[in-house]
Amino acid sequence: xxxxxxxxxxxxxxxxxxxxxxxxxxxxxxxxxxxxxxxxxxxxxxxxxxxxxxxxxxxxxxxxxxxxxxxxxxxxxxxxxxxxxxxxxxxxxxxxxxxxxxxxxxxxxxxxxxxxxxxxxxxxxxxxxxxxxxxxxxxxxxxxxxxxxxxxxxxxxxxxxxxxxxxxxxxxxxxxxxxxxxxxxxxxxxxxxxxxxxxxxxxxxxxxxxxxxxxxxxxxxxxxxxxxxxxxxxxxxxxxxxxxxxxxxxxxxxxxxxxxxxxxxxxxxxxxxxxxxxxxxxxxxxxxxxxxxxxxxxxxxxxxxxxxxxxxxxxxxxxxxxxxxxxxxxxxxxxxxxxxxxxxxxxxxxxxxxxxxxxxxxxxxxxxxxxxxxxxxxxxxxxxxxxxxxxxxxxxxxxxxxxxxxxxxxxxxxxxxxxxxxxxxxxxxxxxxxxxxxxxxxxxxxxxxxxxxxxxxxxxxxxxxxxxxxxxxxxxxxxxxxxxxxxxxxxxxxxxxxxxxxxxxxxxxxxxxxxxxxxxxxxxxxxx
Amino acid sequence: xxxxxxxxxxxxxxxxxxxxxxxxxxxxxxxxxxxxxxxxxxxxxxxxxxxxxxxxxxxxxxxxxxxxxxxxxxxxxxxxxxxxxxxxxxxxxxxxxxxxxxxxxxxxxxxxxxxxxxxxxxxxxxxxxxxxxxxxxxxxxxxxxxxxxxxxxxxxxxxxxxxxxxxxxxxxxxxxxxxxxxxxxxxxxxxxxxxxxxxxxxxxxxxxxxxxxxxxxxxxxxxxxxxxxxxxxxxxxxxxxxxxxxxxxxxxxxxxxxxxxxxxxxxxxxxxxxxxxxxxxxxxxxxxxxxxxxxxxxxxxxxxxxxxxxxxxxxxxxxxxxxxxxxxxxxxxxxxxxxxxxxxxxxxxxxxxxxxxxxxxxxxxxxxxxxxxxxxxxxxxxxxxxxxxxxxxxxxxxxxxxxxxxxx
Numbered sequence: 013x014x015x016x017x018x019x020x021x022x023x024x025x026x027x028x029x030x031x032x033x034x035x036x037x038x039x040x041x042x043x044x045x046x047x048x049x050x051x052x053x054x055x056x057x058x059x060x061x062x063x064x065x066x067x068x069x070x071x072x073x074x075x076x077x078x079x080x081x082x083x084x085x086x087x088x089x090x091x092x093x094x095x096x097x098x099x100x101x102x103x104x105x106x107x108x109x110x111x112x113x114x115x116x117x118x119x120x121x122x123x124x125x126x127x128x129x130x131x132x133x134x135x136x137x138x139x140x141x142x143x144x145x146x147x148x149x150x151x152x153x154x155x156x157x158x159x160x161x162x163x164x165x166x167x168x169x170x171x172x173x174x175x176x177x178x179x180x181x182x183x184x185x186x187x188x189x190x191x192x193x194x195x196x197x198x199x200x201x202x203x204x205x206x207x208x209x210x211x212x213x214x215x216x217x218x219x220x221x222x223x224x225x226x227x228x229x230x231x232x233x234x235x236x237x238x239x240x241x242x243x244x245x246x247x248x249x250x251x252x253x254x255x256x257x258x259x260x261x262x263x264x265x266x267x268x269x270x271x272x273x274x275x276x277x278x279x280x281x282x283x284x285x286x287x288x289x290x291x292x293x294x295x296x297x298x299x300x301x302x303x304x305x306x307x308x309x310x311x312x313x314x315x316x317x318x319x320x321x322x323x324x325x326x327x328x329x330x331x332x333x334x335x336x337x338x339x340x341x342x343x344x345x346x347x348x349x350x351x352x353x354x355x356x357x358x359x360x361x362x363x364x365x366x367x368x369x370x371x372x373x374x375x376x377x378x379x380x381x382x383x384x385x386x387x388x389x390x391x392x393x394x395x396x397x398x399x400x401x402x403x404x405x406x407x408x409x410x411x412x413x414x415x416x417x418x419x420x421x422x423x424x425x426x427x428x429x430x431x432x433x434x435x436x437x438x439x440x441x442x443x444x445x446x447x448x449x450x451x452x453x454x455x456x457x458x459x460x461x462x463x464x465x466x467x468x469x470x471x472x473x474x475x476x477x478x479x480x481x482x483x484x485x486x487x488x489x490x491x492x493x494x495x496x497x498x499x500x501x502x503x504x505x506x507x508x509x510x511x512x513x514x515x516x517x518x519x520x521x522x523x524x525x526x527x528x529x530x531x532x533x534x535x536x537x538x539x540x
Numbered sequence: 541x542x543x544x545x546x547x548x549x550x551x552x553x554x555x556x557x558x559x560x561x562x563x564x565x566x567x568x569x570x571x572x573x574x575x576x577x578x579x580x581x582x583x584x585x586x587x588x589x590x591x592x593x594x595x596x597x598x599x600x601x602x603x604x605x606x607x608x609x610x611x612x613x614x615x616x617x618x619x620x621x622x623x624x625x626x627x628x629x630x631x632x633x634x635x636x637x638x639x640x641x642x643x644x645x646x647x648x649x650x651x652x653x654x655x656x657x658x659x660x661x662x663x664x665x666x667x668x669x670x671x672x673x674x675x676x677x678x679x680x681x682x683x684x685x686x687x688x689x690x691x692x693x694x695x696x697x698x699x700x701x702x703x704x705x706x707x708x709x710x711x712x713x714x715x716x717x718x719x720x721x722x723x724x725x726x727x728x729x730x731x732x733x734x735x736x737x738x739x740x741x742x743x744x745x746x747x748x749x750x751x752x753x754x755x756x757x758x759x760x761x762x763x764x765x766x767x768x769x770x771x772x773x774x775x776x777x778x779x780x781x782x783x784x785x786x787x788x789x790x791x792x793x794x795x796x797x798x799x800x801x802x803x804x805x806x807x808x809x810x811x812x813x814x815x816x817x818x819x820x821x822x823x824x825x826x827x828x829x830x831x832x833x834x835x836x837x838x839x840x841x842x843x844x845x846x847x848x849x850x851x852x853x854x855x856x857x858x859x860x861x862x863x864x865x866x867x868x869x870x871x872x873x874x875x876x877x878x879x880x881x882x883x884x885x886x887x888x889x890x891x892x893x894x895x896x897x898x899x900x901x902x903x904x905x906x907x908x909x910x911x912x913x914x915x916x917x918x919x920x921x922x923x924x925x926x927x928x929x930x931x932x933x934x935x936x937x938x939x940x941x942x943x944x945x946x947x948x
Contacts, residue, residue, distance in 0.1 A: 346562040349570070350635030350666065354695065357570060357636060362597035364565045371564060458559055 046132045050078055050149035053132070057082055060136065067139075070098065074116055078149040082135075087142035089161035096124060097144055097157060113151045121146075125158040140215070164189065170272045172439055175311035182272045187217050187291035193274040194221060194289075198281065202226075205289075208239050216247035221277075221287040228284060228517040234481050235286045235299060250293040257288075257299070259479045264444040267480040269301035271438070276310040284518035300481035302515065304488065304500050307331070309437035312503050321502040327435050328501065334433035334445045338375050339456035339464050341425050345371050347460030363419040372457035374418050378426045379450065381408055386430075487515035569630040572607065573683035573694030575641040575674075576655065579613040584646070584655070586620040587611040589683030590632060591692055605747050606691040609683055617655045618662070634664040638698040641672050641735070643679040644765075644772055653723065653770035660720060667715050670701055673734040673765040673772060681741040685757050688750040697759055701733065709785040709793045710761050710778045723770050726908045727893020729885075730767040731784075734775055736760050766885050773885050776877075783877035786870070787836050787890055790819045797869045799849035813846040814866055814926065825896035825918075827903055832918035834892045836874065840924070842866070844931040853935045859928050871924040878920050886916035 042060065047053050054069060061067035066086040072079050081097055100120045117126055129135045129145060130153045138145050138156040146155040167189065170182035183190045191205055202225045208218045220235055238257040247253060250270060258267045269285075271277060272294050277287050280298040288297035298305075307327045312320035344352055345360060352360070367374060385404040392400055409427075413420045429449070436442045448471065455463035478485035488496035496513050498504040507528040512518040573589035589607045596606060610627050614620035624632055640659070642652060652671075659665050674682055683693055690696030704710040711733050714722075722730035737757055743749055744757025764776040764784060776784065782793055792815065799810040818841035826833050844853075844862070851858045881889060893911045897904040907914050 345565050349563075349565070349568065349633055350664065354570070354572070354636045354638065357565075358591055358593050358596055358692070361565045361568075361570065361591075361593035362595075365594035365597065367566065457562070460562065 042133065042136060044131050044133050046130060046135065046152070046154065048150055048152060050080065050147055053135070053147050053154075054080060054082075056132065057135070057139075061139075072098065072146075074120060074146075074148060077116075077151075079146055081144050081146050082139055083144040083159070084139055084142065087140070087162060088144060088159035092159050092161050093144055096159070097121070097146070113148060113153050113155050116146075116148060116151075117155050121155070121157055127156045127158075129154040129156050167193070173271060173273050173276070173309070173437060175273075175309060175314075178311050178314040179273070179275045181274055183274060183277075183294040183296055185292050185294055187219060187289055190274075190289050190294075190296060191219060191221070194278060194281070194287070197274060197278045198223070203281070206236070210239065210242050210253070211244060211247040213245045214247050217291040218247065218253060219289045221281060221289060223281055223284075226282065226284045226512070226518050226520055227286060228519065231284075231300060231481055231483075231516065232286060235288070238481075239288075247290060248292060250288065250290040250295045250297050253288060253290055254297055259481065263474065263478060264447045265303070265475065265478065265485070266306065266438070266440040266444065267301065267478065267485065269298040269305050269438065270295045270440060271298070271310075272296070273310055279310060279313070280305075283512050284516040300483040300516065302480065302483060302487045303475065303485050306436055306438045306441040308499075308503075313506070317503050317505045321504075324501060324503065327437075330432035330435040331445060334429050334435075334442070335448060336452060336464060336468070337429045337432070338379060338425055338449060339452040339467075340461075341422070342371050342375055342453055343456040343460045343464050346457070351461075360419070360421055363421050366416050367419050368417070371422075372453065374422055375426070375453060376450075378408065378412070378418055378422055379429075379453070382426055382430055383446070483515050488513060491515070563631060563633075567630055568633045569628060570636045571632050571634050572636060572692050573639045573641065573697075574634075574637055575643070575679035575681075575683055576617075576646055577643045577679045578645050578650070582613040583615045583650070584617065584620065585611060585613045585680065586617060587680035587683060588621070588624060588628075588632060589694060590628070596691060603747070606686070607683065607693060609680070611680055617658045634662065635666055637665060637669045637694075639670050639672055639683075639694040641674050641679040641682040642732075644673050644675055644734075646679075647673055647765070647767070647772035649771075651770040652767075656716065656720060656723075656770070659716060665716070667717050669716070670698060670711075671714060671716065671719055671732045672697070673732050675734050675736045675762055675775070677737045677741055681737060681745070682735065682759060685737060685741060685744040685759050686747055686749050687755065687758075691750075693759070697735070700759075701761065704761060706791055707793075709782045709790050710763070712764050712781060712784065713789070723767070725891075725894060726911055727888065727895070727897050727904070728891040729887040729889045729912070730770070731889050732765045732767065734762045734765040736762045764889070766881070766887055766889055768885070768887055773887060776881070779873075780877045780880065783874045784881075784889065786819065786838060786840075786874055787821050787823065787878075789821070790816065792817050792819075794845070795866065795870060795873075797866045799851075799865075810848040810850075811846070812844065812849050812862065814842040814928065815845045816840045816842050816926075817929070823890065823892060823895045825892045825899060827900070832896075832907075832914045834878070834890075834915075834918045834920050836878075836920075836922045838870070838874070838922065838924045840870070840926045842926050842928050844928055847931070847937045848939065850940050852940065853931050853937065863926050863928050866926045866928075867924045870926060871922050874922050874924070875920055878922070882916045882918070882920075886912050888912060888915040892918070 043056065057069060064084070066084050067082070068085055069080050069082040072081055081093075083093065113128065127138065127143070129138055135145050135147070135154050135156075142159065142162060143156040144159050146157065148155070164186045165184050167181050167184055169180045181193060183193060195203065200223060202223050203221065204224050205219045205221045208220070209215050210218050218239060220232075220239065222232055235257075239253070242253065242256045244252065244256060254268045254270070255261065260267065268288075269280065274296075277296050277298060281287055285298045285300065288299065290297075307324055312324065345364070349357055364371075369377070385400055385408070389397060389400040389404075409423060412418045413423060433442045433445050433449075436445075452464065452467050455467040457463075459466065475486055476484070476490050484491055487493075488500055493514050495511055496515070498509045498511070499513075503509075507524075507530065510522060510524050512521055512523060514521065569590040570593070571588045571590045575587040575589075577585040577587070579585040587609055589609045592604060592606055592608055595604045610624055612620050612623060612627070614623065621632060621634070646652070672682075682697075685693050687693060687696040690699055701711045705713055712731050714730070714732055719730050719732060722728045736759075737744070738760050739755065739757035741757050744755065749756050761778065762775070763778045763781045766773045766776060782790070786793070794813060794815050796811045796813050799812060820839045822837045824835040824837070826835070847853065851861070853859075878890065881887065888911060892915060893904070893908075896907075
């Protein structure tokens with residue numbers, strides 16, 4: 013614990029016993045009190061929602077009492093509402109007139125999910141969340157019925173992190189669906205989701221998920237604390253949360269892992285990480301995350317281990333290629349001609365013959381062109397998307413070379429770099445290399461190989477200085493841990509990978525205790 | 541404040557210092573061959589051959605000379621190469637020099653020491669170019685001899701040397717630092733490779749000579765040039781070069797050995813060939829009393845590549861016999877070469893002196909000054925063991941299965 017105490021400076025937990033609604037509306041001009049008088053309540057509701065067309069407050073009679081059903085028509089399925097709430101048979105017999113709200117619920121809405129709202133804040137909160145709130149005259153509480161059934165996007169295949177073998181489900185925008193996708197995979201009572209409501213204007217639900225028997229308490233407290241500290245107006249995607257909770261903003265490297273794959277999140281949870289699920293975002297975050305996480309695809313674990321190990325090495329290589337290849341070209345061709353083999357030098361020189369720009373300008377031009385095309389390709393409506401690729405291939409690939417503006421070896425370099433930068437399974441990581449590449453080209457143009465090396469040294473120093481929720485970013489490599497190497501550069505077979513990463517200080521560090529290496533059955537003389 | 545100053549220093553280090561030594565590829569000419577001749581008015585006459593890269597581009601095949609040469613006279617190499625731009629448009633880059641042709645006149649009369657110093661001093665020169673002494677024609681002709689396959693002449697020479705070294709061993713494999721080490725060393729005399737032009741160099745100059753299937757001029761390797769300190773003393777033949785290499789480090793070679801016992805006269809001249817694949821040689825120098833002894837132990841693995849002898853290759857004895865024959869033959873060859881060097885030059889190109897230096901330092905110190913005389917009078921003892929490992933993809937030769945004529 014000594015080290016983890018050092019890693020996570022603990023602060024006092026601010027969270028009191030207040031309910032989410034109180035916290036949410038505490039700064040706003042909404043009175044808290046719920047009145048016994050139906051009229052008063054109706055009046056204040058109408059005051060609040062007066063200009064909203066989808067707000068309705070329908071008067072009904074429940075037995076002898078006056079009541080009204082208030083709801084936002086767009087937040088619930090209006091047919092279900094009519095069937096289940098507005099159309100309930102209302103007996104008028106006096107004998108069994110329900111006295112309190114509990115009896116009313118018991119009599120008229122016995123099959124529906126419900127909640128009681130004893131403050132006006134709660135009423136408003138429930139209405140905003142798509143409940144139908146039944147306020148009965150003379151009662152101290154209102155009854156909120158969950159209608160649900162609003163429109164949401166179906167579960168589809170992941171669009172950014174596709175794999176060939178493995179589960180094809182992806183998270184959607186609905187937080188409940190997302191949590192159910194995780195729960196379906198981890199059937200464990202210790203899988204816990206805590207909710208937070210963040211965003212002064214949006215009151216977005218943010219849930220943190222963890223397996224309480226695995227995840228380290230200090231990490232968990234750190235996550236809770238950082239989330240509670242967030243005071244922003246709007247949370248529209250997990251990206252908004254991500255920027256508010258990272259250890260350091262001024263870095264091109266992503267310090268928070270994001271994925272739209274439930275299986276990937278589950279494996280992170282089971283390693284001892286904390287998942288952050290934001291309502292409205294199909295990208296779920298996992299913290300703390302380290303550098304090597306961004307080179308691992310969940311498919312690595314679904315294929316026999318040899319190939320994934322090889323592919324991981326390819327990923328690291330292509331990261332380096334995407335980072336340094338263009339700058340190496342600049343450095344070698346303008347400073348260190350002696351470092352190239354003679355034949356190669358002659359053929360590069362032959363291609364550069366007649367190119368009017370220095371190598372730096374040439375490569376900057378092409379890299380920028382490529383970035384522009386990439387951006388255009390992403391933003392363009394699907395229907396015209398093909399134009400970009402056709403124009404791009406023609407402009408970049410052929411015309412520029414034929415016109416003698418750039419050398420053809422440069423086109424190869426730019427193309428190869430671009431392809432290599434897409435190899436990282438997590439998109440936000442490949443963005444980092446895109447940005448650094450330009451700086452590196454500048455260094456190479458000014459100082460040659462010396463500059464490239466200088467930059468790489470600075471980059472490594474920066475990487476070592478980074479932390480994600482207190483965990484060193486290069487963990488298991490930079491504070492080197494031999495026991496963690498079974499799943500870093502190589503993926504050892506599942507039976508050999510027995511421990512959870514030690515940099516997460518999991519409560520139970522060992523996954524499997526038994527020796528499980530499979531072997532053929534012992535057969536003697538042809539018989540078992 | 542400190543931070544600001546730091547940032548200022550960082551920025552100025554970019555803006556004020558960078559780029560000073562950067563050169564774009566289209567502003568340089570890559571020199572591949574250098575030739576040194578005796579000057580008419582001044583000391584040297586330097587010729588550089590630099591690549592005309594655009595001719596070599598695969599996309600725009602147009603006729604033109606793959607290299608261009610420029611000749612200038614001066615008293616020292618750096619001086620001349622600095623002045624080259626009076627006739628050459630681009631900055632000359634010497635880092636890819638593949639061949640240094642030295643006219644034998646220069647090597648004989650002036651010695652090579654004076655300009656080797658400037659080459660060794662210059663950071664541009666790599667240590668991987670070939671030092672070639674030109675026999676016959678003047679050195680300036682060498683960088684101009686065209687070749688249809690390897691279009692840059694000096695690259696062709698380099699490749700040819702690499703290939704011969706790998707297949708037969710006709711080049712002593714001497715680089716700049718080896719050469720200089722040997723000049724300085726008391727126990728070894730420097731050597732270099734020598735080249736000649738076969739054919740008409742004037743015709744070979746013309747790019748159109750590439751149109752002909754039989755090149756009108758060709759650069760040939762011509763064995764070792766032996767130096768006394770930095771001055772040329774004489775030449776050894778290609779065969780001797782191979783034998784020399786055998787005592788040093790031979791990659792592979794080919795020997796043809798007569799079938800009959802040594803000295804025995806045969807009616808028909810029959811031979812068998814060995815491809816030598818793997819070589820180990822150790823050199824020992826020692827004194828017996830006052831008499832220096834040179835001992836070379838050679839172990840070679842070989843593959844039988846041709847068999848004209850009428851012997852049964854399916855028997856072990858045959859192999860032993862062949863091994864014996866070839867060991868003897870190779871031994872005689874190598875002894876002859878060493879003797880020849882002893883008699884003709886009296887210069888220890890093999891490094892026996894260095895071996896003595898390692899093996900008996902005291903004695904080496906004593907004889908250091910007069911080592912070359914000691915070398916010349918030394919007894920030579922060469923032990924060769926040739927081991928025949930394989931006989932190709934055939935064992936018995938079909939020749940042995942031809943039915944014999946009844947008359948015999």
